[in-house]
Amino acid sequence: MSDEPLNNWRSRRLYACRAADEMERIINALGLEDGSELPPDGGLPTVSENHRNELRNLTALWLRMVLAANDGHVSPSKLQRW
Template sequence: MQFEDEQRLSKKWRGRRLLACRAADTFDRIIDELGLDDGSDLPPDSGIPKITEGLRIELHNQVAVLLRMILTMNDNATSGSRLQRW
């Protein structure tokens, strides 16, 4: 999706909802991959930090809270099944 498309979508409540949900999905994928590396590039000098499963769960919870708050302020509709964490 191009920047112009995102700008156009962000001006409408349905577009903002789509962008927020996609961003949350992206964050969830990133969180799932934290602490892992495929070795295709050099690691940082300090190495790849380790992440505990508890911290990973907490990060997912924070994404769900942020998405819930954004959707509430956008159109006051959240999906209970989609946002359940903890």
């Protein structure tokens, strides 16, 4: 990715929202394995729903901070967690 798409606030907002969506997908998939790979030595850690919620809270906090610094517009409806 070149830096050019990040030269304006709309593009930065789009990339930040996409990154947060990807993080949410990753968080939701933690602990779910399809068996196509051997686990690492020592096995995989267990992930509780509380752990997932904390990670989602961190993602929402990160996105709020980025959007506030980027253009000052933060939607309280989607980004309200805890």
